[in-house]
């Protein structure tokens with residue numbers, strides 16, 4: 001079954017069209033990078049998949065359902081989070097999403113605690129359970145958020161620029177963690193970024209967004225001078241070496 | 252001191268107010284909406300003076316005005332650019348409006364001071380019943396509402412993705428804040444609500460690693476500060492609100508020192 005299916009999808013913000021006539025299908029157990037310049041609509045596209053931005057009915061199917069119905073099967077890590085100012089411990093923070101949308105008091109059952117420990121273990125971050133958010137490094141916070149995204153056994157994980165303020169060492173750690181999780185659980189991972197280079201080894205396909213359009217394909221197919229020039233509407237040059245990829249304007 | 256009826260009433264009334272201030276204040280802080288909370292009490296001032304002018308209970312006028320303002324601020328939502336400027340302007344306009352109402356209503360100057368700076372010793376039975384009803388409403392609301400409120404406050408984007416309406420949460424919460432403000436004004440007055448609604452919660456947030464500890468510490472401190480304030484005021488014969496605001500300030504400064512020392516101590520331990 002397709003994990004994500006978009007048919008002739010238009011995404012608007014207010015009166016502005018961000019993406020138009022988008023068609024794509026993503027199968028299970030895929031690691032997909034989303035690439036595009038600032039303001040191209042990466043976040044907007046993800047929010048459409050999550051059902052936060054309403055779109056015309058039946059244009060998006062997540063695991064065969066509408067985004068709203070599928071929301072429990074999606075783990076999400078938003079783009080920017082200001083977490084430094086909280087003294088709350090890591091466990092306490094991720095626990096807020098357990099039944100977070102339901103009425104009641106934020107009590108945790110034994111089973112909840114067990115689940116939290118399990119996901120922390122999956123990202124090799126058990127020691128973060130008791131550490132206050134304000135004392136964690138960026139990489140530790142990102143791992144914590146990844147653990148939270150795994151709560152409730154999602155089929156699909158959407159990460160919005162998780163690497164924007166991490167150094168290369170942490171990017172590598174998180175990426176190998178993601179790859180491990182993907183292979184072990186057959187997850188589909190959607191990850192947006194400004195720099196595809198670190199993803200070259202782990203990524204199965206790439207979505208390129210720009211100019212209200214989006215193209216899905218293998219890296220070698222999509223990340224070429226011709227395709228990107230057409231997508232962005234001005235000359236773009238892609239230079240490839242063995243493991244690296246440089247996207248520049250051609251003039 | 253405790254055998255006097257007005258003292259008993261003062262203790263009960265301020266106790267009720269402290270509990271709901273500590274509780275709601277904690278969420279006001281983690282949502283970073285302290286300024287909105289501050290503004291609501293000032294908007295309430297216009298309501299209270301307006302109500303006295305037309306012969307209605309000032310408490311009721313205050314409640315209605317701040318409820319309306321709370322709903323409005325919630326509906327605007329946090330995403331609007333320069334929201335604090337808009338709130339600030341509404342705040343000062345309402346104070347101005349309150350002044351105009353006072354201009355027409357020149358009889359009781361002491362009532363005005365009471366409204367601005369609070370007077371727990373003047374709480375009558377009718378107001379006490381009002382406070383009890385308000386606090387019951389707040390507690391019942393929180394019983395149902397606390398989990399989604401916490402989720403939406405700490406992780407708004409994720410909460411939205413899980414199907415929560417941030418706008419509804421915001422409107423509902425600020426409605427609650429309006430109720431608590433109206434109650435708080437009876438103790439600290441319009442101008443000093445920050446002391447009771449924000450001070451204890453700020454300390455609690457600084458010192459606690461879990462939400463429940465934070466909430467209980469916030470309530471405990473609010474209670475200690477109000478009751479402590481009343482007792483000291485009784486002994487010294489200075490105004491209660493002065494003591495409450497001073498206690499709140501001192502506790503805050505102390506907590507800063509304590510948490511600084513704590514983190515310093517931890518760092519020193521890590522190095523060794």
Ligand SMILES: Nc1ncnc2c1ncn2[C@@H]1O[C@H](COP(=O)(O)OP(=O)(O)OP(=O)(O)O)[C@@H](O)[C@H]1O
Pocket residue numbers: 013014015016018036037038039040041042043044045079
């Ligand atoms: N409420 C809104 N109404 C209209 N346009 C908006 C609104 N919010 C954002 N936009 C525009 O939508 C476009 C897409 O924004 P989006 O945040 O999806 O881009 P992005 O690719 O995630 O950018 P970045 O790399 O900076 O995160 C931007 O050009 C932005 O200016």
Ligand SMILES: [Mg+2]
Pocket residue numbers: 042043044079160161
């Ligand atoms: Mg973005």
